[in-house]
Amino acid sequence: MPEAVETLDGWYALHDFRKIDWTAWKLASEDEQKQALNEFQELYANWEDVEQNRQGSVGLYQIVGQKADLLFLNLRPTMEELTDLETSFNKTKLAEFLIPAYSYVSVVELSTYMAKGKDPETDPELQARLRPVLPKWDHICFYPMDRKKGEGNNWFMEEKDERGRLMYEHGMTGRKYAGKVRQIITGSIGFDDWEWGVTLYAHEMLQFKKLIYEMRFDEVSARFAEFGEFYIGHRKEKEDLNDIMSV
Numbered sequence: 001m002p003e004a005v006e007t008l009d010g011w012y013a014l015h016d017f018r019k020i021d022w023t024a025w026k027l028a029s030e031d032e033q034k035q036a037l038n039e040f041q042e043l044y045a046n047w048e049d050v051e052q053n054r055q056g057s058v059g060l061y062q063i064v065g066q067k068a069d070l071l072f073l074n075l076r077p078t079m080e081e082l083t084d085l086e087t088s089f090n091k092t093k094l095a096e097f098l099i100p101a102y103s104y105v106s107v108v109e110l111s112t113y114m115a116k117g118k119d120p121e122t123d124p125e126l127q128a129r130l131r132p133v134l135p136k137w138d139h140i141c142f143y144p145m146d147r148k149k150g151e152g153n154n155w156f157m158e159e160k161d162e163r164g165r166l167m168y169e170h171g172m173t174g175r176k177y178a179g180k181v182r183q184i185i186t187g188s189i190g191f192d193d194w195e196w197g198v199t200l201y202a203h204e205m206l207q208f209k210k211l212i213y214e215m216r217f218d219e220v221s222a223r224f225a226e227f228g229e230f231y232i233g234h235r236k237e238k239e240d241l242n243d244i245m246s247v
């Protein structure tokens with residue numbers, strides 16, 4: 001029987017996609033709109049404090065296309081903290097104007113195919129990867145994915161060494177994009193409908209397409225990858241929401 005690879009698991013992640021209910025928002029009074037935006041700024045400032053204190057991380061993104069309008073991405077040391085945070089957000093005035101579009105629950109994950117025997121509890125590089133500050137890069141791309149479990153190609157029936165070889169090749173393609181694309185891989189087996197979440201950051205949108213296209217030709221993607229829906233967008237500061245919501 002092929003052996004499972006050990007994973008290193010870091011902070012939990014909640015990708016919370018919402019659509020703006022423009023009809024309801026336009027019907028709201030100016031006072032109500034102001035109140036909703038101010039209350040949100042306060043909540044978001046708390047999330048930023050958490051990031052400052054290295055107890056989590058946060059990002060706000062405006063999504064392109066019809067699947068969603070906004071993404072609120074939070075990382076926390078425990079899933080309970082994410083549940084609480086989600087509940088607090090849902091209680092805000094602003095949330096009355098936001099329609100849930102999609103969500104993804106996962107945990108920052110590193111596989112150990114290429115482990116160098118470092119202690120994840122003390123090694124600063126591993127710590128930074130397991131408990132990342134979300135990059136303040138301009139653009140984001142998120143999609144969930146699976147590994148195939150078909151009769152011909154079944155990832156979970158491949159020997160560990162072979163999986164390691166394929167992941168090494170994958171890593172080499174990724175390394176060509178150093179400085180152009182950053183990846184945060186989150187594991188979601190047992191947590192959500194797909195096996196992994198892929199969150200990518202870039203300074204230039206086109207780099208997502210270039211990287212993902214090139215990776216399609218890597219054996220691991222060509223033979224074993226299955227993808228969910230893609231979401232792309234732009235990073236925003238909390239103050240930018242005032243402009244986005246201005247009608």
Ligand code: VOV
Nearest residue numbers: 110111171174175177181182183185196198212215216221
């Ligand atoms: C900037 C690009 C980039 C780079 C450098 C990179 C490197 C690496 C390394 C070195 C490793 C293995 C060790 C670890 O760190 O876990 C991984 C791991 C992983 N990756 Fe990756 N990946 C990238 C980018 C990248 C992309 C674009 C995708 C989506 C695939 C595609 O076709 O659309 C992806 C997927 C994954 C997954 C699902 C895993 C976990 C697989 C498992 O079975 O455990 N990844 N990845």
